[in-house]
Amino acid sequence: MDINKLNEIAHNHSIILIKDSFQKFPNRFLVYDDKRWGCKLFLNYKDNFNNEDFIKKHLSGDLKIELEDIKLSYLGQRIHEKYSESAKKRKVYCHKFYIADIKKFPDKIKQDSFEIDGKEYQWLSMPELETDKDVQKKNYDMVRFVKELV
Template sequence: MHKNQITCTSVPQCNIPVGCNIYDWLAKQFQTSDLHVVYAFSDNYYSSVATLNEMGAAWVMRCKWTGLLLPGFTFNQLAGCIDKNQICIKLDDPDIITLKQRLRQFRDDIIKEFGLESIDEDEWEEKRDDFLDKIKIIAQQKNVKTTPSNPVTSAEKKYLVYYDERWDCKLFLNYKTVDRADEESVINKVSADLNVDKSQINCRYISSKVQEKYSESHQENRIYNHRLYEIKIQVFPEDEQKENFVVNGRHYYWMSISDMERDPNIVKKNLDVIDFVKESMHA
């Protein structure tokens, strides 16, 4: 995208032309241009009358928008007329894999929306990593402590999920079982996957539910008999207590139910299972 296609009043090369009335010029852009608004949310943003006026104008015109949370700014600070359920990109997100995935999705959406030429992948990764390095420097200069992408209260229970490549989605641990009383098989598989001694693992059957859903891996509707087991591990390896970690080539994440419900990809592909777990574990 060329700089003359971008308006940013804080950047000289993309500023409002000399001699123009600021608000008249901006009003014309909202009325005549196909806009995609990119918000840079911060404390300074919300203390500016001008930026809040622009937010209101974008809302009235129903402009497409993307939100970037600057270092130190959290999701629960979002306010105003924006849809707070829309996924934003937190630039100091410690989950670097999720951050890079969301930046890539933003790039792809802009390319598709405006019919732009694709950027070379090597060049993209170089520019992206340079950008993220600058963000880290800014955060350090402001003495900002990195915060989780989806903060939750310490009282909220978290579940272990993993990234499934076939589904392109974060899923609960899942295994094929023969019948309801298959706890030993589940324990053996969890032990092998997480490198945890079987003696440290407790497993109990909770409930079951037959559901029809679309299989992303098979590209068709299938009937599933979901059996829910609760797994408790007495002593977790230190590395596996982190918010996300990799074991045996598989990427795992600790997520609460509300974390999952805020993830549009999980909601699209696995909401029925999330609801099943939610109903069964909170009954």
């Protein structure tokens, strides 16, 4: 079945997980408020041929972090079908998961919530993501995948 779905894939995305490793006991992930989906999502980029330099460059620009302070580790991938809130139809996705280790977090990013270039970010724990009604309805599969991978 997965092999058949590979032929249908038009939507490749890299999902970037960032933990609050600046805390003594890191237990939260960085998410942002996606206006098109109407819920909180993990950072993500349309896949550019699995190019880690592409991802690091965008993370650096989006979060105002020095490029050399970002280390990416590949965790795995999932192929699955889900409803796209922005397109209002079911799509087949190939999501590649990475964890980003940030050496130096700017003070602004250490806040529970913050805004950069008009995008609202927040640090949330797995239980908070699991109980968020919008995340449950629109993106719970991603939360489940992350729990399996980390």
